[in-house]
Amino acid sequence: MYKILVVGGGGREHAILWKLKQGSREVELFCAPGNGGTAQLAENVPIKADDVEGIVDWAKQNGMDMVFVAPDDPLALGMVDALQEAGIRTFGPTKAAAEIEWSKSYSKWLMKKYGIPTAEFEVFDEADQAIGYLKTAKYPIVVKADGLALGKGVLICEDFEQAKQAVSDIMLDKKFGNAGARVVIEEFMTGPEVSVLTFCDGKTIVPMLPAQDHKRAYDNDEGLNTGGMGTFAPTLKFTKEMQEYAQKEIFEKTVQALNAEGRIFKGVIFFGLMLTPDGVKVLEYNARLGDPETQSVFMLLNSDLLEVIDAVIDGTLDRMTLDWKDGSAVCVVMASGGYPQKYENGKLIEGLDSIEDGVVVFHAGTRKEGGKCYTNGGRVLGVTATGKDIADARKKAYANIETINFEDAQYRTDIGIK
Known part of the structure; x- marks a missing residue:
């Protein structure tokens, strides 16, 4: 029995476990810390995802054959480095390679140095210098916190006052x-946004199906x-010509740039792309699978995830072709x-046992107690379906x-319309 620990506790981790369970190899799955949904597929381990020492000790003591480090925080803390030093087979980039996510200024510098298309930018360590620059800037403009901020540290500002406040x-x-x-x-760049998750073994980079995310809290991209x-995936806005351009000028150039800097990247590089009037440009990099992009993309992946993981770790991705459902x-x-x-936690979730075949409910912020499921986070569930097209x-x-219910539930009614 092949023992795998997935580090994390969100919808992405539930989707990873769900996909691993479908593979040809018999696996025993663990998730740290996990949630109410992961408990149905794996044994939840009560260790925080950013407890590097705790995860390494537990993985050693319990004879893990492989550890999949999924979230951004433990990658930024060097969990992969620590696991590898302990002789444990690990999926995910080292701390140095993951800097493309945990430092926005580093990722922008890398793109500028190696000619990877992105927005013009400036970096500031002092607030007064940043505000001085904003007085002469063109609006709208984007102000970003340099480090990890749970996807919320990006502020689009319409005028100087908003930017100064940001x-x-x-x-x-x-x-x-x-x-x-x-x-x-x-x-500030304009155009549709596309998310492309890619597997990378340090030499070869293989894109998954392009997806589109909806970041704003409310319908019509408000809030x-x-x-x-x-x-939703795949998005039709990312044409074949755009894909070919991105593969050569963005994906492969990024791997070459990281290699030139001595930061061999093995794992998943997430490319946040903007389809601007001037062509495809990089909005941001993430050094891991996106959440909730993974949920929709993995629903369409036919390939055995564990075989892909092995190819990434072993550097044999060039021998692999990803297989996708129609x-x-x-x-x-x-x-x-x-x-x-x-928001409040602890709301009873009802209706999870009445989901139809072909639909999967990935748990993000839930906990199981006494056979019942309760809310335990901001994003609670990812209700994910496949169909012949996006409308279906x-x-x-x-x-x-409609069949799921918990007090004060909120969701957008326009996912997939754009």
């Missing part, structure tokens, strides 16, 4: 903690930025009322949302 919130009031010690201010309120997938996030700001998948996802 800098003040990030750098002076420390709204995102230490993530805001430095800010990146960049040109605050969130970690993501829903996704059709589309849509994931709609059901969140706690008030998310992404203040959408219809199924929303029909099943």
Whole structure:
């Protein structure tokens, strides 16, 4: 029996476990810390995802054959390095390679140095210097906290007053903690956003199906930025010509750039792309699978995930071709009322046993207690369906949302329309 520990406790981790369970190899799965949904597929381990020492000790003591480090925080803390030093087979990039996510200023510098298309930008360590620059800037403009801020540290500002307030919130009031010690201010790009998850073994980079995320909390892209309120895949806006351009000028160039800097990347690189009037440009990198993009993309993946993971770790991805199902997938996030700001946990979730075949409910913020399931986070569930096209998948996802109930549940009704 092949023992695998997946580090994390969200919808992405539930989707990883769900996909691993479908593989040809017999696996025994563990998830740290996991949630109410992962408990149905794996043994939940009560260790926080960012407890590097705790995870390494537990993996050693319990004879894990492989550890999959899924979230951004433990990657930024060097969990992969620590596991590898302990002689444990690990999926995920080292701390140095993952800097493309945990430092926005580093990722922008890398793109600039190696000619990877992205927005014009400036980096500031002092608030007064940033505000001085904003006085002469062109609006709208984007102000970003340099570090990890749960997908919420990006503020689009329409005028100087908004931008000045954003800098003040990030750098002076420390709204995102230490993530805001430095800010990146960049040109506002227009066009559809596309998320492309890719497997990378340090030499070869293989894209998954392109997806589209919905970041804003409410319908019609209104409200605050969130970690993501829903996704669909594949998106038709990312044409074959765009894909070929991105493969050569963005994906492969990024791997070459990291190699040239001595940062061999093995794992998943997430490319947040903007399809601008001037061509495809990089909005951001993530050094891991996206959440909730993974939920919709993995619903369409035919390939054995464990075989792909092995190819990434062993550097044999060039021998692999990813196999995809026909059709589309849509994931709609059901969140706690008030998310992404203040919300309450502990609401009883009902109706999870009445989901139809072909629809999977991935748990993000849930906990199991006494055989019942309760809310335990901002994003609670990802109701994910496949269909012959996006409209069909959408219809199924929303029909099943109707059967699920918890107090103050909120979700967007327009996922997949755009």
